[in-house]
Amino acid sequence: MLTICLDDIRDEGLLLTGEVDDDLRAELVARINDLNIEFTGPIDYTLRVVRAYDMVEVDATIAAQVELPCGRCLKRFVAPLSESFSLTFATELPEVEDESGEEGVELTAEEMGIDLVEGDELDLAEPLLENILIAMPLHPLCNGNCQGLCPNCGIDRNAGTCQCAQPQFDTRFAALKNLKLDPNGSKKDS
Ligand SMILES: [Zn+2]
Ligand SMILES: [Zn+2]
Structure with missing residues (x-):
């Protein structure tokens, strides 16, 4: 009270x-x-x-x-x-x-x-x-430079690096690699 x-x-x-x-x-x-x-x-x-x-x-x-x-x-x-x-x-x-x-x-x-x-x-x-x-802090950070966890393997990036250290292409762009081009699109070359 x-x-x-x-x-x-x-x-x-x-x-x-x-x-x-x-x-x-x-x-x-x-x-x-x-x-x-x-x-x-x-x-x-x-x-x-x-x-x-x-x-x-x-x-x-x-x-x-x-x-x-x-x-x-x-x-x-x-x-x-x-x-x-x-x-x-x-x-x-x-x-x-x-x-x-x-x-x-x-x-x-x-x-x-x-x-x-x-x-x-x-x-x-x-x-x-x-x-x-x-x-209460809404977005608490242990320090402003905290590297966070690797989204791939979950390793604490403050403590070490992992094999997946190189950032992967965004999956939305990765999907473009498999996209088949419109066959009509290359007609002008032939
Ligand atoms: Zn942290
Ligand atoms: Zn990783």
């Missing part, structure tokens, strides 16, 4: 630092299960919380280390993970004409990218989880 009591936010703001706790971590691990990603250490967060009028602004930074497979050679490697993001919450609905009733007003808050705080506590667990997930 990662909740902030709104009354704890003083005029100068609130600074919170810590590690994602075991429960949140377990939830996170469950969600990234498919990606073959593991956290190799604590997931640290820094939260700066400022309250102004009916708005609560959270500037968050996450820092962690993950072990994950390279997108080219599949070797697992460790990479730093860091992400900064801002969240805006409202303790009261923004001033909107609410002729259409409460649902219409909430939709407007949603459209404005503002989450409404219910009660006097702000639960940051879910937004934190979502943003850690967003921070």
